[in-house]
Amino acid sequence: MTQALQCLAVIAVADYVILRHPPRWHAIVLFDHPAHLATAVLLGGTDPVYLAGSLLPDVDHLPTALRNPKVGDPRPRTHSLLVVAAAALVSRRLAAGAAAHFARDLAVDPGVPLVWPLSHGTARIPYALYAAAVIAASVRRAGPGSAARSAVTSAPATDSA
Numbered sequence: 001m002t003q004a005l006q007c008l009a010v011i012a013v014a015d016y017v018i019l020r021h022p023p024r025w026h027a028i029v030l031f032d033h034p035a036h037l038a039t040a041v042l043l044g045g046t047d048p049v050y051l052a053g054s055l056l057p058d059v060d061h062l063p064t065a066l067r068n069p070k071v072g073d074p075r076p077r078t079h080s081l082l083v084v085a086a087a088a089l090v091s092r093r094l095a096a097g098a099a100a101h102f103a104r105d106l107a108v109d110p111g112v113p114l115v116w117p118l119s120h121g122t123a124r125i126p127y128a129l130y131a132a133a134v135i136a137a138s139v140r141r142a143g144p145g146s147a148a149r150s151a152v153t154s155a156p157a158t159d160s161a
């Protein structure tokens with residue numbers, strides 16, 4: 001099975017479980033984070049800094065985890081593009097990974113306060129749009145020339161910032 005199909009399978013299984021057999025809040029991470037990593041691989045490759053960025057926004061869940069969170073509770077306000085901007089101060093690859101994180105969170109309940117503090121509203125896209133994007137990315141990754149693209153996107157790059 002190609003890496004692209006493996007990533008799609010990880011996302012499909014994770015979202016099936018989260019939707020049909022929702023685990024407790026603290027256990028969702030066991031399904032959601034592999035799906036975040038799979039999404040990031042499909043959208044941008046396997047660079048370790050980029051993949052770390054794809055999990056970075058969820059650091060703001062740590063204080064929530066110490067309380068008594070319930071499935072469907074709103075994400076913290078800091079789950080916004082501010083994380084991408086802050087990551088960009090460190091590394092463009094880290095910021096790109098954080099942006100890939102939001103590609104998934106936007107499609108999964110309860111959405112994301114994407115432009116906080118400019119707005120307190122929650123942004124949400126249809127799950128079908130996310131699914132179409134990761135399927136299209138997997139076709140691109142599995143298609144002709146994908147090995148060359150993968151080598152380019154997984155190669156360490158130098159950041160100017």
Ligand SMILES: [Zn+2]
Pocket residue numbers: 057058079101105
């Ligand atoms: Zn998140």
